[in-house]
Amino acid sequence: QVQLVESGGGVVQPGRSLRLSCAASGFTFSNYGMHWVRQAPGKGLEWVAVIWYDGSNKYYADSVKGRFTISRDNSKNTLYLKMNSLSVDDTAVYYCARVMDSYSSGWPAYWGQGTLVTVSS
Amino acid sequence: SYVLTQPPSVSVAPGKTASITCGGNNIGSKSVHWYQQKAGQAPVLVVYDNSDRPSGIPERFSGSNSGNTATLTISRVEAGDEADYYCQVWDSSSDRWVFGGGTKLTVL
Numbered sequence: 001q002v003q004l005v006e007s008g009g010g011v012v013q014p015g016r017s018l019r020l021s022c023a024a025s026g027f028t029f030s031n032y033g034m035h036w037v038r039q040a041p042g043k044g045l046e047w048v049a050v051i052w053y054d055g056s057n058k059y060y061a062d063s064v065k066g067r068f069t070i071s072r073d074n075s076k077n078t079l080y081l082k083m084n085s086l087s088v089d090d091t092a093v094y095y096c097a098r099v100m101d102s103y104s105s106g107w108p109a110y111w112g113q114g115t116l117v118t119v120s121s
Numbered sequence: 122s123y124v125l126t127q128p129p130s131v132s133v134a135p136g137k138t139a140s141i142t143c144g145g146n147n148i149g150s151k152s153v154h155w156y157q158q159k160a161g162q163a164p165v166l167v168v169y170d171n172s173d174r175p176s177g178i179p180e181r182f183s184g185s186n187s188g189n190t191a192t193l194t195i196s197r198v199e200a201g202d203e204a205d206y207y208c209q210v211w212d213s214s215s216d217r218w219v220f221g222g223g224t225k226l227t228v229l
Contacts, residue, residue: 035218037164045156045164045207047218059216062122095163100175107154107209107218109175111163 002026002110004096009115014087022079022096022112030054030074031102036081038092039114048094049081052105063089086119093117123212125221132227133198141224143191143208151210153191155184158223159204167206168193195226203228 008020022034036048049060049070058070069082079096093116097108126144133139143153153171156164166175168184171191181196195202208221 037220044205044223045158045209045220047209047220050218059218061217100166100169107152107166107169107211108164109166109169111165113163 002098004098004110004112006094006096006112006115009094009117011118011120012086013121014119016086017082017084018086018117020081020083020094020096020115020117022081024077024079024098027098028102029072029077033099033105034070034072034079035097035099035108036068036070036079037095037097037108037111038090039095040089040092043092046092050099050105051079053103057105083117086117088119091117091119122215122217123210123219125208125210125219127206127208127221127224129222130225130227132229133195134229135198135200137198139195139198139202139226141193141195141206141208141226143193143221144189145191145210146189148189148191148210149187151186153184153186154209155182155193156207156209157202157204158207164207198226198228200228202226 003025005023035050051070071080093114095114098110099106100109155168157167158164171186172184
């Protein structure tokens with residue numbers, strides 16, 4: 001079965017950087033696009049970024065473009081989110097999610113349990 | 122940018138039918154996906170491509186999409202359906218995925 005386990009969250013000061021990881025198992029990772037979605041405390045879901053199965057295309061929300069970078073290592077079955085210039089507004093639970101269909105750039109279908117990032121001085 | 126509008130809350134009695142709307146400009150031309158998120162848990166996909174259900178999702182969950190409104194319908198509502206529900210679409214004009222603000226379903 002599809003398993004996605006996020007890690008790398010924690011408390012970080014404003015302006016600093018953090019890298020999140022998402023370890024995937026139970027499917028052929030290199031065949032599927034992957035998303036990052038976040039949820040601030042008590043708020044709704046906010047899409048962050050998506051990367052195609054082969055890493056050839058990446059798209060970002062306006063709120064993170066230029067500061068966050070999504071990447072993947074298909075040899076390690078791992079998705080990453082490098083977050084720079086963090087602000088208090090980036091405080092959220094960050095979820096990774098797999099798209100439904102292989103070789104597509106579709107919607108998030110399978111979700112991890114999330115990792116909490118707290119930006120605070 | 123494309124905006125999806127959901128009612129903040131919907132209440133329904135057990136056994137009745139709940140309808141959760143998602144409004145957007147000409148949303149009928151897009152594919153809408155719906156997620157259920159129970160308190161303290163990760164979201165779960167309940168409807169994709171307007172009206173399809175992933176395996177394991179009860180037939181009580183159904184979706185429709187036309188004009189400027191997409192609707193998630195939950196029939197014979199159970200206490201366990203109490204959750205936040207989100208709609209989502211791909212905005213091809215900006216190459217962005219967009220979520221609605223979410224609707225809290227309360228089972229009375």
